[in-house]
Amino acid sequence: MLGVVTGLKSEAKLLRGLDVMCISTGGRAHIARAKIDRLVSRGMHGLVSFGIAGALLPNLRTGDLVIADRVVTERGEIWPAHQPWVEALLRLTAQARDSGPDDDVPHHAAARRSEGHANAGPAWPSGRDDATDVTAPGKTGSERGAKVGAILGLDRMLSSPRDKADAFARTAALAVDMESQHVARAAASRGLPFIAVRAVSDQASEALPAVMAGFVDMDGRTKMSAVAAALILGRVSLGELRQAGGASQCAHQALLRCRGALAGLC
Numbered sequence: 001m002l003g004v005v006t007g008l009k010s011e012a013k014l015l016r017g018l019d020v021m022c023i024s025t026g027g028r029a030h031i032a033r034a035k036i037d038r039l040v041s042r043g044m045h046g047l048v049s050f051g052i053a054g055a056l057l058p059n060l061r062t063g064d065l066v067i068a069d070r071v072v073t074e075r076g077e078i079w080p081a082h083q084p085w086v087e088a089l090l091r092l093t094a095q096a097r098d099s100g101p102d103d104d105v106p107h108h109a110a111a112r113r114s115e116g117h118a119n120a121g122p123a124w125p126s127g128r129d130d131a132t133d134v135t136a137p138g139k140t141g142s143e144r145g146a147k148v149g150a151i152l153g154l155d156r157m158l159s160s161p162r163d164k165a166d167a168f169a170r171t172a173a174l175a176v177d178m179e180s181q182h183v184a185r186a187a188a189s190r191g192l193p194f195i196a197v198r199a200v201s202d203q204a205s206e207a208l209p210a211v212m213a214g215f216v217d218m219d220g221r222t223k224m225s226a227v228a229a230a231l232i233l234g235r236v237s238l239g240e241l242r243q244a245g246g247a248s249q250c251a252h253q254a255l256l257r258c259r260g261a262l263a264g265l266c
Contacts, residue, residue: 002266003044005036005183009220011051014256019266020048024220025179029155031218032182040186046082046193048262049183052251053151053175053198054158056168060200063250065093065146065258066175068196071184072150074170079184082193085265086148089197092261093146149174151196153181157213164204175200195265199254201247208244211235 004022006012012022023039025032040047053066060066067089071079152173158164167176180196187194202208211230217223230236 001044002046002048002262003036003039003042004048004050004262005032005039005179006051007177007179007220008051008216010252011255012220014252014259015050015262018259018263020262025182026216026218026220027157027178027213028218029178029182032179033186036182036186040190040192044192046085046195046265047183047187048194048265049151049177049180049196049198050255050258050262051177051179051198052201052248052255053177054164054202055175055200055204056152056164056171057147057149057174058165058168058204060147060174060203062200062203062247063254064200065254066151066198066200067093067146067148068151068180068198069148070150071153071180071196072171072173073153073181074167077181077185079181079188079194081184081195085193085195088264089195089258089261090146090148092264093197093258095260147174151180151198152176153184154178155181157210161205161207168204197255197258197262199251199258201251202244209236209240212244 002020004012004015004020006022006024007027009024012024015022021039021042021044023035025035036047055064067086068081069083069086070081150171150173152167152171152175154176155178157178158167158176164176167173175198177198180198183194183196215223215226227241231238231241
C-alpha cells in the first residue's frame with residue numbers, strides 16, 4: 001500500500017476510495033515526522049507527498065502541476081525521487097488532463113501557503129529554468145500539464161515574493177512545500193521509493209497575509225474560529241480570503257486530475 005502525506009485534510013479527501021493510506025500534518029514539522037514514522041511502521045511500500053505548494057519558478061501559474069524528480073533543502077540535502085514513478089506520473093497525468101474528470105472538488109477558503117506582505121515584485125533571476133516542461137501548447141491553469149524538477153522543502157513559510165525569488169536563486173527549485181522533505185528523508189532512511197506531486201496555489205509573485213499560517217490545525221483542518229478572529233481584528237480582508245480560496249480550489253482541481261495517476265502506482 002502507498003502512504004500519502006498531505007498538509008491539508010481537503011487534499012487527502014481527493015484520494016478517498018483509492019488503496020492508499022493518507023495522513024495530514026497541518027504543515028507542522030514535528031507532527032509530520034511523527035506521523036510519517038507511524039505511517040511507515042504500518043508496512044507502506046512507498047511514500048507520496050501530495051498537495052498544494054507555493055511557486056518559486058516565476059512562470060508557474062495557479063493550478064500548474066509540479067512533479068519532483070528530487071527534493072532539496074536549504075542545507076544542501078538532495079533526495080532523488082523514484083524515477084519510474086516520475087515517468088509514470090507524467091504519462092498518467094497527461095492522460096487525465098486530456099480526459100478531464102468532472103469530479104466535485106472540496107476546498108478550503110484559506111490556503112495554508114502564506115507568503116506575507118510585499119509592496120513590490122522582486123527582481124527575478126534570469127535564464128534559470130531547471131525543469132522539464134511537458135505543458136501542452138495553448139493550455140492554461142490546471143489543464144497545462146506538468147513540470148518536472150526540484151521541490152524545496154522548508155519547515156517555515158516564505159515571508160514574501162522577494163523571499164521566493166531568493167530561494168529560487170539559491171536552489172533552482174520550482175516550488176516549495178512543508179511536507180516533501182520529511183517524506184523524502186523518511187523514505188531514504190528506510191530504502192523506500194517516494195514521489196512528490198504538487199499543484200501551485202500561490203504564484204511566485206503573489207503574497208498572502210502571514211496570519212493565514214494559523215488557519216489550519218495539526219490535522220490539516222481549517223480553524224474557522226481563527227479565520228473569524230482575523231477578519232474581526234482586520235488582520236485579513238474578505239477579498240484576500242476569497243482570492244486565496246479561489247487559488248486553493250484551482251490547485252485542488254489540478255490535484256484531482258492526479259487521482260488516477262496515483263492509483264496507477266498502487
